[in-house]
Amino acid sequence: MQTIELSLPGVLLFRPTPHHDDRGFFTRTFDSAVAEEHGIEPCSFVQDSQSRSRRGTIRGMHGRLGRGEAKLVRCARGTVLDVLVDARPGSPTFGRSLTVQLDDVELVHLFVPPGMLHGFQALTEWADVCYRIDREHEPAEDVAVRFDDPELGIEWPLPVGVISERDRTAGSWEALVGRLRTERAAARGPDLVH
Template identity: 35%
Template sequence: MKVTPTAIPEVLIIEPKVFGDARGFFYESFNQKAFNESTGTNYQFVQDNHSRSAKGVLRGLHYQIQQPQGKLVRVVRGAVFDVAVDIRKSSPTFGNWIGVELSEENHRQMWVPPGFAHGFVVTSESADFLYKTTDYYAPEYERCIAWNDTSIGIQWPADAVPQLSAKDMLGKSFVSADVFP
């Protein structure tokens, strides 16, 4: 697997070694030992999630203020523009964001460590989005930052006309959001 740091060094792009031929392809989508060695981390994953969304659905920017979740995210059908925002007040990249296309064609994964808000928008007709988490979902600690907060300035794809859940429509501004120390 190839691991590439982004402009926010803790957020990593992971590209598995894909073996393909006329029959199709094979790749190891996750190996705990290889993940820990390649990323220099020691996280254990406790939950796997799968969402399917139509084109233009935007989910996020989500995080848990307690029981923070690291997320290893990937797309197995379709394509998304995936975003991580650093919400660690003590970090030199506090308030910065990184966005990456994840798709069934590029097989990329993104490691979003605890302390980040996360979201994505579907850019294909639909997408199946899979992610592993380092802690369990705890709705009482879930928070949401507005996807279009101008102080963050995420450059979402121009053709994205977002469809939001009722919960995501109530996302807080970055300046009023609960953040990590």
């Protein structure tokens, strides 16, 4: 399994080596030894989830407050454009985005470290996305930024198909940045806030 470091710190792409024959193919979808080589604690994953989306559907941009959550994301069926935005205050790439195509041909897996906004658009008739997550879902920590926020400038390849009410009415990047700054200042304590 090949590991590729991407342009946002901590974001990794794992490229497996499928073995093809007359039956189809077989591939490893996770390797704890490879994960450990890159500082990922394999036993930290506590939940696996899967979504199915029709062509044009956008899910995102979602994140978590507090200590965030790490995810290992792959597309098991079809093709998606996966999008990350660095929402880690203090990161040298804060506010920058990254896009990666995930599909059922290349079979790559995207490691998303805590502190990222994450979303995707289904590019094929149907797309199944699988997520391996390191924390149980805590709705009170959920945050979302509009998929079409002009400050993020994400270029979705297809016209928007289906989108949830939550994603359609999500807040702005500017509002999230303000919230992150407030929480960061509060965590430092009152004598450190200027």
